[in-house]
Amino acid sequence: MSQSDQFPGPDPTSGEGAGFGPDLAEVFGPSQSDGGPELVQLLTPEGERVHHPEFDLDFSEEQLRGFYRDMVLTRRIDVEATALQRHGELGIWAQLLGQEAAQIGAGRALRRQDHVFPTYREHGVAWCRGIDPLRLLGLFRGVDHGDWDPAEYGFGLYTIVIGAQTLHATGYAMGMQRDGVVGTGDAERDAAVIAHFGDGASSQGDVNEAFIFAASYNAPVVFFCQNNQWAISEPIERQSRIPLYQRALGFGFPGVRVDGNDVLATYAVTQAALQRARDGQGPTFVEAYTYRMGAHTTTDDPTRYRLSADVESWKLKDPIARLEAYLKRNGLADAAYFEELDDEAARLGATLREGCKALPEPRILDTFEHVYAEQTAELAEQRAGYAAYLESFETEGSHA
Incomplete structure (x- = not known):
């Protein structure tokens, strides 16, 4: 099936919505707690392999x-970083507990030439792009602003301003069009952009403006929303009267809801959406329906606004547990594999603990070095003045 068959554009003469045929009206009812009948799923919470008429792939044992x-390993990074914050080694940490499948599925669907615009929670996608997790810890420890090269990894710096990265992604995607790396038919050259954001960010003006520009210019961008049900303390029901993916119809491009706790389905849907963008067929909205099992950040107390029963029910849909059940049931991984992986996770944890504490303290004057590509006279003057101010403390100390 071609990408255009999976994500057909809207037909203005038919009165039907984009990408979901004549039965679209049937799914415009209230959102269901299990994601609704429109949820794309290839692996059930019990670890049973199922198939989908539009999004289905064969996966090798190695892939699984x-x-x-x-x-x-992504969960281990998250657990270790949370513990480091609790011990005072990080200023804050944004947890991804429960969202591993959404991030790994999307991250592994990327090609080398694609570009990612993340929020501040895409630790799993960063892992897929080859970024040392210690570089993530440096940002949350406050020793830098993120020291990886976005061009080298095809992965932008973390964005703290909610939703701003969707505009950056759309502009970057429009630039790709003008660079002639979209829709050429060259698999090694054609590229796409993916913008990650949460359900809370979907209420931001920046996100909706990005949708308008992307639709107007047919930009090769995938809007990947991790709907983890909570925008800090606000439930999704307060933000949208319809499933989030259906919002894309109002902007004139297709949307699809995928089981964000199913790494296979997330990979298949994201791969199709990215290929559609690379082929020059424009934007797609992917809603990864998942759940934030942890806190919004380590400064948040989710017990104040949500029921523990909801958390317990979502634990039964744990993305790691369901794939583990599938691997074991089908004899795709033996005890040695799981033991070796446990050892690897333990080594990673030790590396993060030791490496975090060994990160060099920031040099305060470096702030002036990373504002402009070329130093300005005004900034140089400010730097000299502040350097003199710092030196005055050293001079006072020498007389004490």
């Missing part, structure tokens, strides 16, 4: 074990 390894 690779997905599992990525999710396990």
Whole structure:
């Protein structure tokens, strides 16, 4: 099936919505707690392989074990970083507990030439792009602003301003069009952009403006929303009267809701959406329906605004547990594999603990070095003045 068959554009003469045929009206009812009948799923919470008429792929044993390894190690990064924050080694940490499948599925669907615009929670996608997790810790420890090169990794710096990265992604995607790397038919050249954001960000003006520009210019961008049900303390029901993916119809491009706790389905849907963008067919909205099992950040107390029963019910849909069940049931991974992975996770944890504490303290004057590509006279004067101010303390100390 071609990408255009999976994500057909809207037909203005038919009166039907984009990408979902004549039965679209049937799914415009209230959102269901399990994601609704429109949810794309390839692996059930019990670890049973199912099939989908539009999004279905064959996965090799190596791929399946690779997905599992990525999710396990990403969760270990998250657990270690949370513990480091609790011990005072990080100023804050944005947890991804429960969202590993959404991030690994999307991250592994990327090609080398694609570009990612993340929020501040895409630790799993960063892992897939080859970024050392210690570089993420440096940002949350406050020793830098993120020291990886976005061009080298195809992965932008974390964005703290909610939703701003969707505009950046759309502009970058429009630039790709003008660079002639979209719709040429060259698989090694054609590229796409993916913008990650949460359900809370979907209420921001920046996100909706990005949708308008992307639709107007047919930009090769995938809007990947991790709907984890909570915008800090606000439930999704307060933000949208319809499933989020259906909002795309109002902007004139297709949307699809995928089980964000199913790494196989997330990979398949994201791969199709990215390829559609690379082929020059424009934007797609992907809503990864998942759940934030942890806190919004380490400064948040989710017990104040949500029921523990909801958390317990979502634990039964754990993305790692369901793939582990599938691997074991089908004899795709033996005990040695899981033992070796546990050892690898333990080594990663030790590396993060030791490496975090060994990160060099920031040099305060470096702030002036990373504002402009070329130093300005005004900034140089400010730097000299502040350097003199700092030196005055050293001079006072020498007389004490």
